[in-house]
Amino acid sequence: MELEIIKTVASTLTTILEEEGIMSLDELRDMANLQEKEVLLALDWLHGEERIELLPAGNVVSVMLIF
Numbered sequence: 001m002e003l004e005i006i007k008t009v010a011s012t013l014t015t016i017l018e019e020e021g022i023m024s025l026d027e028l029r030d031m032a033n034l035q036e037k038e039v040l041l042a043l044d045w046l047h048g049e050e051r052i053e054l055l056p057a058g059n060v061v062s063v064m065l066i067f
Contacts, residue, residue, distance in 0.1 A: 006041050016028060024061065050066060
């Protein structure tokens with residue numbers, strides 16, 4: 001996947017997280033209406049940029065935007 005596409009998906013996810021707050025990975029994927037691969041690649045990029053925090057709890061991983 002091209003970096004520009006990943007950045008576009010990351011921007012979409014950032015907007016959702018700004019509006020909704022902490023969300024599970026599944027909730028975020030469903031709200032963004034994207035494929036899991038697209039979401040995971042974008043989250044990996046955002047994590048590398050130190051824009052998100054991943055919060056594992058049992059079988060659920062939540063995502064939190066870092067301001």
